[in-house]
Amino acid sequence: MSARLLLLGGTSEALRLARRLGPETIYSLAGLGRVPDDLACRVRVGGFGGVEGLAAFIDRESIELLLDLTHPYAAQISHNAARAAELAGVPCWALRRPGWQPRADDDWREVDDWDGLTRALAPFQRPLFTSGREPLAHLHQIPAHQHWTVRCLQAEPAPPRAEVIGARGPFSLDEERALFARICCDVLVSKNSGSASTEPKLQVARELGLPVLLLRRPQLPVVAREFAEPDALWAALAVGWR
C-alpha cells in the first residue's frame, strides 16, 4: 500500500491491522497502554490537541484516509476523528464493533452513568468492576454493606473494603472463574465492549446466575464508511478508497 493512512488505535483489531501495514501508515496511540516496538508502520503516541490539532496533523502528514479503530467507549477521539476528517477533506472509516447481546436467561441491566450504577448496585455486596478506572474515584464512597473489587490496568492502594487488581487481559474462562470464586462476586460491572477477548467474564456470570450491570454505550458519529467486522474493513482497504 503506497498511500498514507492514519490509524487511530487502542484496540486489538487496530494492532492486528497495524501489523499488516507498512511505513506509509501512521499508527496513533493515546499512550495509556503498551506501545509496540516491532511494527513496520510508523507509531506515534499521545493526543493531537483536539479536532484542530488532528486536522492539522492530517494536512501536515498528507494523510489520505483516517481509520478510527478506537474503543467503542472512546467517544471523544471518535467525534474528533469524524470532525477533523471533515475539516481536512479526507474520508474517515470506522470499525464499529457491535455490542454483546444477552441470552434468554441472562440478567443484564443497562445503566447510563455513575449515579445509575450506584443505584443499581445497592442490593449487592460484592461487586466486581471491570469497567475501567472510574470506580477508583469513588473508593471513599463504598456503602457499609459492600466490598468492591476493581480490576483495571494499574493497581493502586485501596481502602479496607476494597481491592484494586492491576491486570491486563485477556483473561481465560478458568482465570475468570477463579477470580469470581475468590472474591465471592455477586454482581459484575462491565462496559459492553463487544470484544470476544473480554467475553469470558460474562460466561462466568451466566454460569453463576449473576446479574451484569452494563454501562450504556456512548453515541458515536456517523462517518463515510462503517464496518462491523475487521475482515470487511481489511477487504475494503485492499480495494482502495479514492
Ligand code: NAP
Ligand atoms: P477518549 O476519551 O475518546 O479520548 C481522550 C483523548 O485522548 C482524545 O481527545 C485524544 O486527545 C486522545 N486519544 C484517544 N485515542 C487516541 C489515539 N488513538 N491516538 C491519539 N490520541 C488519542 O479516549 P479514552 O476513552 O480515554 O481512551 C483512550 C485510548 O484507549 C483510546 O485510544 C481507546 O481506543 C483506548 N481504549 C479505551 C477504552 C475505554 O473503555 N474508553 C478501553 C480500551 C482501550 P486529543 O484531543 O489531544 O487528540
